[in-house]
Amino acid sequence: MSAPRLVVSLNGSRSAADGPAVPMSPDDLVEAALGAVAAGAGEVLVHPRSPCGRESLSARVVGPLLEALRGAGCGVPVGVCAGSGAEPDPAGRLARVRSWTVLPDRAAVRFAEPGAAELAQALLDRGVAVDAEVPLGGDAGRGPVARFLAWPVRDPARVRLAVELAGADPGLVAGLRWLPPVPVLLYGREAAAWPVLRLAARYGADARTGVGDVLHLPDGRPARSNAELVARALELSAAATAGSR
Known part of the structure; x- marks a missing residue:
């Protein structure tokens, strides 16, 4: 079994209004990725943006960004989010993906959205490779979980279940043993981000951080960069892992 990986979500669905820590332009995204990898991130997730700042799955946006990241020496797998924020129409998302001439290593697919399978x-x-994003907690997970379970996972080695938790609920994580045997990534957003990261460390799962998910450090201070979030996440993960032994 490979060691758990920390994924950095560079920008998510944020906008420039969310503050200076959110990289938007290709140059800023490359700089943020290099900083996060230097701090210890093992994988990068990016939401590509058009020149006007809108999320985009266009080959003319995705390809040059991937080439810039790899050309700058990013050195870790790079994923993109193939969600409705970039293309609301399910058929449009399919067409965009099929038009790509430069391919990411992974793509996040939200099983809460139609056409995910x-x-x-x-x-x-x-x-x-695919990150099948599924929210758990309350009623939010029922539809997405059902869609994921109905999708025949024919290649488990290239599928990862990316579980968004609304809180650090060990019971929900324990229930994942009934799902298909694929790698698991656990993450939370905003207030749930740090508790879920600690939970992921205790379970030996992949984890995620970055300004795409959370803008503040565990002590409440605004994060200055993705690199700062990654460094703090690795410190907390190490402490949580040691505490679970």
Whole structure:
């Protein structure tokens, strides 16, 4: 089994209004990625942006950004989010993915959105690994979980279940043993981000941080960069892992 990986979500669905820590332009995203990797991130997730700042899955946006990241020596797998924020129409998302000429290593597919299974299979057919994003907690997870369970995972080695938790609930994580045997990434947003990261460390799961998910450090101070969040996340993960032994 490989060691747990820390993924950095560079920008998520944020906008420039969320503050200076959010990278938007290709140059800023490259700088943020290099800083986060230097701080210890093992994988990068990015929401590509058009020149006007809107999320985009266009080949003319995705390809140059991926080339810039790799050309700058990012050195870790790079994923993109193939969600409705970039293309609301499910058929449009499929068309965009099929038009890519430069491929990411992974793509996040939100199983809360229609057309997720078809999109995930199209990505796998193109050689792109898939993060099947599923929210858990309350009633939010029922539909997405059902969609994921209904999707035949034919290549578990190239599929990871990315579970968004509203809080650090060990009971929900324990229930994942009934799901298909694929790698698991646990993450939370905003107030849930740090408790869930500690929970991921205790369970030996992949984890995620970055300004795409959380803008503040555990002590409440605004994060200055993705690199600062990654460094703090690794410190907390190490402490949580040691405490669970």
